[in-house]
Amino acid sequence: MHVMIANNSPIPVFAYGGTERVIWDLGRKLVEMGHQVTYLVPEGSRCDFARLLPIRPDRPWHEQVPDDVDLVHFQFDPRLGSDDALGKPFLFTEHGNSHRARPLPRNTVFLTRNHASRYGSSEFVYNGLDWSAYGPVDFDRPRNYAHFLGKGAWGVKNLKGAIRVARLAGIELEVLGGERFNFRRGIRMTFSRRVRFHGMVGGQQKCELLNGSRGMVFPVRWHEPFGLAVIESLYFGCPVFSTPYGSLPELVPQDCGVLAADAPTLADALQSSRFDARGCHAHAVRHFSSDAMARGYLRYYERVVAGELLNPVPPAIQGAARSLPWRG
Template structure:
């Protein structure tokens, strides 16, 4: 199968970049499965050694569609757009839509809840390349150091409540993905991190909190933390009830419950090996690619993945803070 992708940034991405990394891993896995993968992308991308054909973008990329090989079987995009012409297109929707936004019939969302709030039932969970997340469990398990792994400046990610809980419980909060602009001996800022530095911070912690105040489409940080055996405490929104089962963490309905869960020692409740296995069984890039290949076949054969065009269903903006 000849599958065309478009991305105007450099791949593989260096450092932070959730969607970009998933896109790259997906292409690499498809190439490994002997499909002909074409990236219309940044000239400095280093993808050829992974078996991916690179077509450098001409100019600023405004007319990238003219560079699509006409013998392609399908085009796979990571943004809401359908390429004019006869080549079938499939779109992965990674973010939440805007009020009134309409998506194409062949749109795929990244969690069940994400699909639901866009009027769809079509989703494939995001995944990671486990070879980039070698399992190195902590020798001593505790419940004193917890992780916040998200864009700290984005209000919906709710660093504010994570800091409040750390100060009230006297547990140590490690912020990766920005910083908290305050002073507390219980809050440790690590800034924007990626690669081995990020992995080292994850491994140094006992558990992660993910107290988002919006309908999280997926939350790649959740499975990144779980890949190292960390249980996760999340809010009840978006994908989190799908991802966080009783064997791998807790769902906290509000800040008070989050504080109780952080304060009480739950280290013996969770088995890090079980958490790692949960990620291996459910969120590997190899499974992700196989699921997409089935959808590619359906779209190439003329099937519409959604019976109606998905639309954003909620009355308020996705970024409007939910109660917690």
Template sequence: MLEPLRIAIVASSRHPIAQPFAGGLEAHVWHLTRSLTLAGHGVTLFAGAGSDLPVESDRLRGELFEPSDAARSDVSMPPLEVLRDHHSYLSLMLSFSRNPDDFDVIHNHSLHHLPVAMGPAVDTPMVTTLHTPPTPWLESALALAPETRCVAVSRHTARAWSHVLGPIPVVHNGVELNRWPLGDGGDDLVWFGRFVPEKGAHLAIEAARIAGRRLRLAGPVSDETYFRDRVAPFLGDRVRYEGHLHQHQLARLLGSCGAALVTPVWDEPYGLVVAESLACGTPVAGFARGGIPEIVGDTAGVLVAGGDVDALAEAAERAFSFDRREVRRRAETACSDIAMIDRYTDIYAELVADRNRRCVRSSAQALSA
């Protein structure tokens, strides 16, 4: 059995790991941090101010850096938020480098390039979870540090990075199933997520209209223009916006609906909303894009070609006939936090063992010199 580890989790410098979540990445880090803590590990979370987890935490202190007037007036001055992100991760990685014995493992979930670029200068073993397809700065960092230990959240995401990293392991994001109880279902459809164009809430609204079903919406309004133009005009008795909900409220909403619409207009790297829906026994009707088919499988929903709203409406009706207990069982086998933690702790153990072997070799070489 793995001894308790001191684990540093690096998250976003902009968003707290707190409810209601800013997005799926924040929700995932929340679940992971809780699960590792419940498993007996000592977890320190590095994230935006205001994180609400019962673990030791440290704010990424980007907001404390204020450039001088001379620096602000320089033609190269980037947007202040970008500079603060840079300062946050630079200071954090320098701290890791200067204090290599503070942690046994660093688990990087940030989307910033600096943790990867500076990883080789840090003695503490580090693993980076890739939550997105390739982005320019992160791809550049990984191209220069190909020995970086990485995992992907889906086979789809692993393939997207294969031109840089070759084959890498996959660890599907998991959810605490007891926090997403099996619900009784109902007659309504549900859509939840960030209100941004790429999540496609407007397509869910159209599919629900074609299907003749009421639709309940939930999530943060991340793009106010999009919400105002593509969502708000359709709100009423048939389409209701329930707000930006805390986890227990969202679980109740999911469990009370007959099917969940999942409508990305891009290739989702994973699709945490799918895992959460299945955990509540709510089958999915959605677009077969990115990593979504890996989660849904053959027993938990109906997937159609991306953008085909008519087919989505038909899929929604078919989804209502699924056995909710079978849908829940799919979550138990494919999306549980237990499976995720087991896989990650195996990776942590490998990293710690590799470091110990390096230390033994270094000591032997020093004695023989």
């Protein structure tokens, strides 16, 4: 099968990453499985295992899809107007939480069971990563601090709550994805020397920091669509201490962390350190690999190429996804 993966951000990812990391690992795995992959991405991208075409937002989508492509996998809503407007089978992965109940294409899949259900759908594929790119885990290394991993400037990620949890637990916090002084979304100034900020780190620096952490503190205040930071942390043997919203109950079983919507409960769990790092690692490798993700998408590709519409009606978000309860 020849799959075109369309995204409006360049590849590969050089730092923090997100959707770009997922579609890179997806494309590579599809090629390993014997399929052909073309990326439709912004100029400046590069790839050594698939063809690249520059995305042209000012041109109709059907003019940008080569004749030999069997299916287009959009990572953003192409807003085609109808399910057959492209002239080719296509799939759309919804990666976020819509701000309003706007109907999505019927061939939309989501990232978790919870994510899908909040749009009135049951179609989803878990994100997966190529764990070989992350290197080995040092399970014997002392783990004396906790970490937060996420875009700290986003209020829904609740960095303030993570700092509160670490402070109650009496444990130092390494913040990956945030700055000590944040003026973009309100003013936040953090002066504690027990909280260290590393900005939007990636690559070896991120792996090194995760390799020394005793746990991830992630008290989000929205329905997390997936949470790549969660599975990356689990891979490095870090249990997750988070709120029970969105995907978190699907990603974090009871033996890999604690889910609660209040700081004292999460702080007590973080302080107890009763979780098995090797068990957390095994859970991530078993359930969230790029191989499992690629096989999941291939099943949907086959259905769509055969002419099936995945959802009986256009999915649309149902209910509020933000400003969920938190007791600090």
